[in-house]
Amino acid sequence: MNEFQRISRLIAAHKGGARSLVEKLDARGHRHLSFSKIACVESCPYSYFLQYVKREELDPQPAYFVKGRVFHRAAASFYRRVARGQRPAATDLGTITRRPDDIVAECHLRNAAEVLAQNAFEGWEVLGVEDIFVLDLGRGLPPCVGVIDLVLRQGSTYAVVDHKTGKDFWRQDPMQLAIYREHVLREHGATKVQGYFDAYRWVNDLRRIRKPAFERTRVRLSSRSWAKAQRRFEAGYKAIKEVERAGEKSPGTGSCWMCAWKGVCKKAHDLSWW
Ligand code: SF4
Numbered sequence: 001m002n003e004f005q006r007i008s009r010l011i012a013a014h015k016g017g018a019r020s021l022v023e024k025l026d027a028r029g030h031r032h033l034s035f036s037k038i039a040c041v042e043s044c045p046y047s048y049f050l051q052y053v054k055r056e057e058l059d060p061q062p063a064y065f066v067k068g069r070v071f072h073r074a075a076a077s078f079y080r081r082v083a084r085g086q087r088p089a090a091t092d093l094g095t096i097t098r099r100p101d102d103i104v105a106e107c108h109l110r111n112a113a114e115v116l117a118q119n120a121f122e123g124w125e126v127l128g129v130e131d132i133f134v135l136d137l138g139r140g141l142p143p144c145v146g147v148i149d150l151v152l153r154q155g156s157t158y159a160v161v162d163h164k165t166g167k168d169f170w171r172q173d174p175m176q177l178a179i180y181r182e183h184v185l186r187e188h189g190a191t192k193v194q195g196y197f198d199a200y201r202w203v204n205d206l207r208r209i210r211k212p213a214f215e216r217t218r219v220r221l222s223s224r225s226w227a228k229a230q231r232r233f234e235a236g237y238k239a240i241k242e243v244e245r246a247g248e249k250s251p252g253t254g255s256c257w258m259c260a261w262k263g264v265c266k267k268a269h270d271l272s273w274w
Pocket residue numbers: 044046047050251252253254255256259260261262263265266267268269
């Protein structure tokens with residue numbers, strides 16, 4: 001049995017979420033890649049070293065990490081209800097979005113839940129919510145593990161959706177959706193797969209905003225997108241092996257001012273003028 005088959009079996013038997021699965025894979029020494037790992041090593045090898053080799057934890061976790069995770073839980077709960085034929089309202093997510101310890105975060109989350117309910121995909125069958133998958137990359141590479149926020153179908157057309165949250169709308173990396181598309185092509189025998197980024201902007205008051213709180217971007221995907229993703233997997237895996245070899249000596253080359261690790265990273269560039 002190869003690594004892809006072993007991880008497939010683990011996923012089939014796994015009862016929890018993506019985080020606990022990754023912990024299980026790491027604890028059992030199952031080597032795997034992911035979109036996040038590739039994006040991380042590309043942006044800063046030292047950041048890869050901190051997160052995936054040294055396994056440092058940020059304590060406390062940045063507020064935006066926590067808020068993003070809560071929103072993903074709310075969106076998953078929302079679309080699971082849709083899959084059961086219900087028509088959920090934003091208020092149904094109140095118990096998830098409640099943050100008595102952080103009133104501003106609660107306000108942002110409540111508004112994002114309202115925007116989610118207003119912009120939910122209509123006329124699509126919900127096939128998967130937080131769908132954990134493993135993809136055989138061949139070419140001597142470890143398999144790729146990922147989780148798709150939402151998988152939809154409308155007739156013979158499929159769609160993969162990734163939710164983003166933040167203070168603003170950022171340019172997203174199409175590689176993530178190219179990976180999801182490849183999985184759906186193989187898993188469902190699909191021929192048409194659309195890819196979407198649903199981006200939610202944190203806002204205090206939905207009635208007083210000057211720019212939208214939500215943006216849905218459809219990303220055009222093709223076999224060329226997958227070929228490009230494969231090339232990045234190859235180069236990224238090479239870079240990962242280099243970080244594993246170099247350890248602490250890995251170069252810190254990222255945009256430190258926007259890096260979550262800048263507070264603990266001894267290689268952070270001078271940030272005093274920010
Ligand atoms: S603070 Fe800078 S050098 Fe350190 S991990 Fe982040 S991007 Fe890399």
